[in-house]
Amino acid sequence: MESRIKVIVFDVYGTLFNVYSLEQQCEKLFPGKGRELCELWRRKQLEYSFLRQLMGTYEPFYTITRNALTYSCRQLELPYNDQKIENLLDGYLHLKLYKEVEYVLKSLEDKQLAVFSNGSLDMLKPLIKESPLKDINLKVISVDEAKVYKPTPMSYQICLKQLSVNREEVLFVSSNTWDIAGAKNFGFNTAWINRQKIIFDSLGVTSDAEYTDLLGLINQNS
Amino acid sequence: MESRIKVIVFDVYGTLFNVYSLEQQCEKLFPGKGRELCELWRRKQLEYSFLRQLMGTYEPFYTITRNALTYSCRQLELPYNDQKIENLLDGYLHLKLYKEVEYVLKSLEDKQLAVFSNGSLDMLKPLIKESPLKDINLKVISVDEAKVYKPTPMSYQICLKQLSVNREEVLFVSSNTWDIAGAKNFGFNTAWINRQKIIFDSLGVTSDAEYTDLLGLINQNS
Incomplete structure (x- = not known):
């Protein structure tokens, strides 16, 4: 990375x-x-x-x-x-984690980790608290803070404010093509998790990296 | 009406x-x-x-x-x-008109008539010119003038400017629920043409009228 x-x-x-x-x-x-x-x-x-x-x-x-x-x-x-x-x-408060997620996030704990979602905190906090992610140091950020949904540029701005970083210091990871397009358009580095082996939407931008699941994030260094 | x-x-x-x-x-x-x-x-x-x-x-x-x-x-x-x-x-330049459209628009010619579309003029003008609507006095308005898509409030504003009317003087007719929601939210009177007998999307607004096709626009007075 x-x-x-x-x-x-x-x-x-x-x-x-x-x-x-x-x-x-x-x-x-x-x-x-x-x-x-x-x-x-x-x-x-x-x-x-x-x-x-x-x-x-x-x-x-x-x-x-x-x-x-x-x-x-x-x-x-x-x-x-x-x-x-x-x-x-x-x-929605008890969704299943994808099977590799806990392992990958634990492997990446030397970096600062965050989640950023269209979900409101009343959905995100209980979901994470009752999942295996509860023990991982994970900042939880919601668009609800500014009441502006992804994939608007204004929404991704919330991350910069909450994390005190510049956009080029962020790697944004999503399985949603519209979310990757929005994040890339905003200036984040992006990794698209293409779990369903679909093709990327034709929106004028592409992701910097593509993996079939989150393991790709750690395997790239091996 | x-x-x-x-x-x-x-x-x-x-x-x-x-x-x-x-x-x-x-x-x-x-x-x-x-x-x-x-x-x-x-x-x-x-x-x-x-x-x-x-x-x-x-x-x-x-x-x-x-x-x-x-x-x-x-x-x-x-x-x-x-x-x-x-x-x-x-x-897309030779789409079929729905069968009642020509009759209904001709029946309504005592009102000012317009079309307003996300389509650009290079799509709309040939389409109308080669259709039975070519002889109807129909103002053609595209979002492309302001480069802002429906259903944003800014897009419907283009109609007011082009037609020199107030929003409450407009009856907006669409079969697309997101378009009716946007137009109603903007302050237009709305008639939803529910050709496929679906239910209206749950977006916090409803249409003022609902018809199965455009004939409803003229039959309401009979």
């Missing part, structure tokens, strides 16, 4: 934690529809964060996540109720 | 013209994959306009449409080449 990198900043949803680990819970509540619900929910969650940012009507990510879930249940004509919605939302 | 309405502004893609009329062309070039390509292309086209607006890296809609198409071909592993790409892009 380049020596000018002072801090490694990780995206959270899809990068460290698997949002599709909720599929089982979705399937239990709505048999036969788990996968479809889980995918539509995630797609709408992202779309709503983008659209609210564009319209200038910010709401915290927890609210957006709820709105995306109820929309998805209605669109798929599922027999939902308040209890099922709360049950699934609570799942 | 309320008498305070001085101008009716129509979105273009999906509202007047059917973007999925390209499915046949996609299918001809890539047998068995026409529908999938057509749908992914449209989804990525919208997503890229949102993301570039968020990142502050505006490119005209024609460029974005091309980028979304080549991405989609690559993602679906289709044997594309420059000629096929040009062939499909050219299709």
Whole structure:
């Protein structure tokens, strides 16, 4: 890893934690529809964060996540109720870590480590606290501080302020192509975690590095 | 229609013209994959306009449409080449009008009529000129004038400037829920054309009226 990198900043949803680990819970509540619900929910969650940012009507990510879930249940004509919605939302506080994450983050502890997410702190803090990451020295940064979603340049600025570094001293790691594009556009060094072997979106920028999982971050030195 | 309405502004893609009329062309070039390509292309086209607006890296809609198409071909592993790409892009200049559009717009000619689109003028003008709408008095307005995509409030402002009206004098008509949300949020009166009988996105606003096609705009007075 380049020596000018002072801090490694990780995206959270899809990068460290698997949002599709909720599929089982979705399937239990709505048999036969788990996968479809889980995918539509995630797609709408992202779309709503983008659209609210564009319209200038910010709401915290927890609210957006709820709105995306109820929309998805209605669109798929599922027999939902308040209890099922709360049950699934609570799942966002107990997502599964991808299997290599704990090992990799522990291996990288000689660097300053942080997470930076569209999620609000009421979602991020419980999630991390109940995960194997709780013992790692990890600064938790949310866009909610400035109420401006990724991938706007203003959002990535929050990291610089919180971490007291320059943008070229940051390695930003995400599995989300729109997040990598935004971070690269802002001036971060970027590593794209391409877990699903997709191609990178055509947005005028590319990532500096691409790995199939976080192990790539440590293997590059070996 | 309320008498305070001085101008009716129509979105273009999906509202007047059917973007999925390209499915046949996609299918001809890539047998068995026409529908999938057509749908992914449209989804990525919208997503890229949102993301570039968020990142502050505006490119005209024609460029974005091309980028979304080549991405989609690559993602679906289709044997594309420059000629096929040009062939499909050219299709965007010859989309099919929805069947009721010409009749409805002619019935509404006592009002000022306009179209307002994320499309650039090099896409919109040929499209309209070669369609049955060419003889209708229709002002063509593009976000490209200010290089700011819908659904930002700044984009809808372009309409007011071009039409010399106040926002409450505008009836904005679109089949895209994100566009209706943005227009309503800006202060336009809105009519949502729900052609596919979907539910409205959960973005904190609703449309003032909902019709299954444009005929609703004239039938409401009968």
